[in-house]
Amino acid sequence: MKIISVIGHKKSGKTLLVEKLVQALKKYGSVGTIKHIPDHRLDKEGSDTWRHNKAGADIVIGVTPYERLAITSKNSNNLEDALKELADNGMDFAVVEGFKDSNLPKIVLGEMDISEINNIKKIVKNTGRLRAPDLSELINIVLAQSEYVTLNTLIKKVHKNPDFKKVGTIGTFTGIVRAVTGNVHTYALEYEIYEGVAEEYINNLCKELKKRDGVVEVLIHHNTGYLEAGKDTIYIVVAAAHRQEMFPVLIEAIERVKSEVPIWKKEHTLEGSFWVSEK
Structure with a gap:
């Protein structure tokens, strides 16, 4: 599995670029994404799944006619476990939004202090004007990354x-x-x-x-x-x-x-x- 992380300030266009990368990478194989959500809870407080989790369940799986959501304990709420889960599920690519402090290869969007950010592969000033040749360059960067293997x-x-x-x-x-x-x-x-x-x-x-x-x-x-x-x-x-x-x-x-x-x-x-x- 090849991995790329997209980082930048809020409203810099990270999610838009992730969408474009996913659409382009689908031509080469299966794609999984990871989103860093530092101040939000996916499992609504008071819901049945929330109560399962509070009771001590290490993994809670919610199944609806439209989707399946797995909610894990705090011990598994980290980037490494998320990447392993994508790889174990056979993903060919992982596009990560956020996690600027990680060691993952990164595409940086907009203006930001990069003095303490490592493994930068490309700096993109404006995603709104990203054209096909620019996107092709980013895809080639992703394809050139080493494989993450489990x-x-x-x-x-x-x-x-x-x-x-x-x-x-x-x-x-x-x-x-x-x-x-x-x-x-x-x-x-x-x-x-x-x-x-x-x-x-x-x-x-x-x-x-x-x-x-x-x-x-x-x-x-x-x-x-x-x-x-x-x-x-x-x-x-x-x-x-x-x-x-x-x-x-x-x-x-x-x-x-x-x-x-x-x-x-x-x-x-x-x-x-x-x-x-x-x-």
Whole structure:
């Protein structure tokens, strides 16, 4: 899923630009949106769903003939969970309105102080005069963004494979930033990759493993950057006709990513930070 955030002052035209981006991106795939609403409550106080929530329900789902609304607890009211939900539901694009303090790639509308805003991809002075060539530039910016991937993203991709009818089993592996190893307490791992080369290694590995008997699909995604303890580091998905064909390939994929792909890991512990190994 490719993500773009649209930010700007009130009445700057953010929602208008989001509408235009959604309409244009629909030509390339499915689109989900996220709206930052800092001072408004969607669930009306005193309503039945509000009472369910106040009683302690962690998720309340309202179903009408026209729509379905999921209301979550405060613990899930954050941008990260919202993005994960869109990705898990198979969205190809996420257009986010607001969240200027996030690390998301951003399009800035109008005049605003950008001294403390990061990851700006484009500044648009006037959305009211945005023409087709300008919109095309913004769409190309969105298409150029890196993919946001979850485990469910990869599993859904397997289900869309034309040869899915041959699949009898799907095996997955998820690597996690381990917080405690013996007496060592790790609060984060930091991954750096050899841009372009690492992706090529992974793509070639997937192609090679897909040639094994009974294997239908092999998908690998490695997260990079600064990952706190408990966060996912890597996803590997292997789809095959039988479990006897799937498990050996899954294990081989795990070991070969670790030994062959040019990815470097820096461990941040309470005792200090250090690079774990060099390839």
